[in-house]
Amino acid sequence: MTNKIPDKSWTKKDFKLDWFSGTGAGGQHRNKHQNCVRITHIESGITVIGQNHRERSRNLKEAFNILAKKVVQWYYGEDQKNRFNATDIVRTYNEPDNRVVDHRTGKKVAYKNFDLEDIIGEILADE
Numbered sequence: 001m002t003n004k005i006p007d008k009s010w011t012k013k014d015f016k017l018d019w020f021s022g023t024g025a026g027g028q029h030r031n032k033h034q035n036c037v038r039i040t041h042i043e044s045g046i047t048v049i050g051q052n053h054r055e056r057s058r059n060l061k062e063a064f065n066i067l068a069k070k071v072v073q074w075y076y077g078e079d080q081k082n083r084f085n086a087t088d089i090v091r092t093y094n095e096p097d098n099r100v101v102d103h104r105t106g107k108k109v110a111y112k113n114f115d116l117e118d119i120i121g122e123i124l125a126d127e
Contacts, residue, residue, distance in 0.1 A: 015067075016040040017060075022051050030054055039063050044074045 019034040036051035037059050048070065050063030092101045100109045 014042055016042060019056075022054075035059055037063050039067050041067060041071050044071060046070050046074060 016039070018038040018040075020036050020038065021032065021034050022030040022036045024030070035054060035056045036049065037056070038047060038049050039060075040047045046067065048063045048067040050059035050061075050066075052062060053059050089103050091103065094101070098110055101107070102109070
């Protein structure tokens with residue numbers, strides 16, 4: 001998955017940045033300076049906070065990286081989550097049990113002579 005949406009460019013107007021003081025460990029530098037950032041993508045309403053580092057630039061970069069992934073996921077919707085990944089296991093051939101399992105469809109097919117074309121044809125015929 002890429003961090004770029006086709007035919008879509010982002011500008012500063014698409015985001016709202018809020019700087020605030022950090023809390024927790026880090027001492028006076030972290031607690032007195034406004035190094036933490038809250039970025040909101042206005043169109044989707046997605047908000048991300050970057051406060052893991054003491055430097056403003058690192059927090060901003062980290063927050064934008066996380067936000068970009070979330071906005072792309074929001075843009076493509078649920079379809080992106082449920083899409084079959086090409087690196088996932090497609091089929092498992094279990095010779096001792098005399099069956100083939102297609103993991104995309106969940107179909108189990110028995111095979112006798114291990115004719116690959118017939119097995120794949122039988123699995124695809126039911127789709």
